[in-house]
Amino acid sequence: MVCFKKRNTIKNKKQKIIMADQQKIHPVVDVEAPPTAPLVPQGSAMSEKGTMSTQQQHPPLQQPNKDGYCSCSFCKCVCWTISVLVLLLIIIAGIVGIVYLVFQPKLPKYSVESLRISDLRLNFDLSLYARFDVKVTASNPNKKIGIYYEKGGRLSVWYTKTKLCQGSLPKFYQGHQNITKLDVALTGQTQYGNTLMNALQEQQQTGQIPLDLKVEAPVAIKLGKLKLMKVRILGECLLVVDSLTTNNVISIKASNCRFKLKL
Secondary structure, X not given: OXXXXXXXXXXXXXXXXXXXXXXXXXXXXXXXXXXXXXXOOOOEEEOOOOOEEEOOOOOOOOOOOHHHHHHHHHHHHXXXXXXXXXXXXXXXXXXXXXXXXXXXXXXXXXXXEEEEEEEEEEOOOOOEEEEEEEEEEEEOOOOOEEEEEOOOOEEEEEEOOEEEEEEEOOOEEEOOOOEEEEEEEXXXXXXXXXXXXXXXXXXXXXXXXEEEEEEEEEEEEEEOOEEEEEEEEEEEEEEEEOOOOOOOEEOEEEXXXXXXXEO
């Protein structure tokens, strides 16, 4: 009798367990759905064996810009070059300023003392032949500067825009505060002399004949014992004479001279 009761008790317990399992709700699994990857927390990474390992994230390092380096180097090179040039200009300006203060350079002065026409005639080919004798005074007003007049200097006489004659200046050295008188013979032959001679004769009747005397002289400056590079003296004297009579001293009524240096 006791065994029968125990069997009924065990049977009742099994029935209760089966009924409890039936009351549970089991989720339905979709067999056709693709497998989902496991969620990985931020900052973690999966290892080859499937285990997760946490890695510390760092911002990516910026790569150096080669173009930036090149442009920076180029800018530095340009700045250094400009600085050197500015420094050289300052040094040169300082040297020129010192030289100017020490030597106080002045342009030489020139004047036409006399003009004489030795010959002025028409040739058989109707060209005009002219020979002038000009006396020029050259003055060096500098106290510490000498002037070397080199070979190749020219002196010419023009009427309007036509060159009548020209001659060569002598080669010589002019010392400090020196005055030198130069006698220069000018000769020349001009085409269309008949027309030019008629114009000169008509101008002579007025008693005022404009002539243009031009000077071009290569010179070298001497500072103390130092001879500097060659420069050119360019000059022009606008003259007004009373006549062009040959073999007579011509009166110079007006003279306006100006000169400049050219490197």
